[in-house]
Amino acid sequence: MTIVSAPFTPQTYSPTAQTEQELAYELLSEQVWSEEAYLVFSEAFNRPMELSNGRLVVLPMPTxxxxxxxxxxxxxxxxxxxxxxxxxxxxxxxxxxxxxxxxxxxxxxxxxxxxxxxxxxxxxxxxxxxxxxxxxxxxxxxxxxxxxxxxxxxxxxxxxxxxxxxxxxxxxxxxxxxxxxxxxxxxxxxxxxxxxxxxxxxxxxxxxxx
The missing domain is CATH 3.90.1570.10 (tt1808, chain A)
Incomplete structure (x- = not known):
């Protein structure tokens, strides 16, 4: 399985970077994920996310x-x-x-x-x-x-x-x-x-x- 990482870091934040980040997460949510791949990915990114029937669910950042x-x-x-x-x-x-x-x-x-x-x-x-x-x-x-x-x-x-x-x-x-x-x-x-x-x-x- 190919995992695409989001091109975003706090140092490069901008409205454009945010749009690119959301697009990357949208593309990732279309992949079919194993449980292990989900766990590895969720550990690597500081973003709340869930797994439902092989699909990645990226949650809104808490306010x-x-x-x-x-x-x-x-x-x-x-x-x-x-x-x-x-x-x-x-x-x-x-x-x-x-x-x-x-x-x-x-x-x-x-x-x-x-x-x-x-x-x-x-x-x-x-x-x-x-x-x-x-x-x-x-x-x-x-x-x-x-x-x-x-x-x-x-x-x-x-x-x-x-x-x-x-x-x-x-x-x-x-x-x-x-x-x-x-x-x-x-x-x-x-x-x-x-x-x-x-x-x-x-x-x-x-x-x-x-």
């Missing part, structure tokens, strides 16, 4: 708002885990193999201690909790595609954080589909079912401050 929300969420969970040592946290970029030929990169992942054998250096199996922070350009990918796939992979709990709507939705697995456990808006405290006792203030999580 400042996205990263601030993710940082707060990570800090809140890790602080809670200091008193409740029930598992381990990882966050993107880290490929999760849902099933053969299907890799996704949740923004946030958590494995219970009894399932930490699913965690690997290069890739991991399905977590016990997955979190996605929605961006307007990628909303259907998180609310429809990943919503369906994470349930099929047996992930017990899925959080969808929507900064634009100022809403946090928590879903729990019911068979092979998700059911809404709670929808939390401004002024509410979002609560986890899996992490019994963990909750966070929606307004604090989605604050515009750094």
């Amino acid at each position: 400042l708002t996205h990263q601030r929300i993710l940082k707060r969420y990570i800090n809140l969970v890790t602080d809670w885990l200091k008193e409740n040592n029930i598992g381990e946290v990882l966050f993107a970029p880290h490929p999760v193999r849902l099933w053969p030929g299907k890799y996704r990169e949740p923004d946030f992942m958590f494995w219970l201690n009894e399932n930490r054998d699913r965690m690997g250096e290069r890739e991991s199996g399905p977590p016990d909790l997955a979190v996605e922070i929605i961006s307007p350009s990628n909303e259907p990918h998180d609310t429809e595609t990943k919503f369906r796939e994470y349930a099929q992979a047996g992930i017990p709990e899925y959080w969808i954080i929507n900064p634009q709507a100022r809403r946090v939705s928590v879903y729990t697995l019911d068979g092979r589909t998700f059911k809404l456990s709670g929808q939390f808006n401004s002024g509410d405290h979002a609560r986890s079912i899996l992490l019994n006792g963990f909750e966070l203030a929606v307004d604090d999580l989605l604050s515009a401050e750094s």
Whole structure:
């Protein structure tokens, strides 16, 4: 398989270079990729990407708002885990193999201690909790595609954080589909079912401050 690298470095950034980079990724997405080729390529480039049925899916780069929300969420969970040592946290970029030929990169992942054998250096199996922070350009990918796939992979709990709507939705697995456990808006405290006792203030999580 021929892998075409994108002609882009931070030192040569320009609108033209950005266009060339996106074109290169578009061409790469038309290739048929093996799992190993995907893993090698995703390690080589500082860009979030997934694999779906042999096709490379290049994700939008996270925004400042996205990263601030993710940082707060990570800090809140890790602080809670200091008193409740029930598992381990990882966050993107880290490929999760849902099933053969299907890799996704949740923004946030958590494995219970009894399932930490699913965690690997290069890739991991399905977590016990997955979190996605929605961006307007990628909303259907998180609310429809990943919503369906994470349930099929047996992930017990899925959080969808929507900064634009100022809403946090928590879903729990019911068979092979998700059911809404709670929808939390401004002024509410979002609560986890899996992490019994963990909750966070929606307004604090989605604050515009750094």
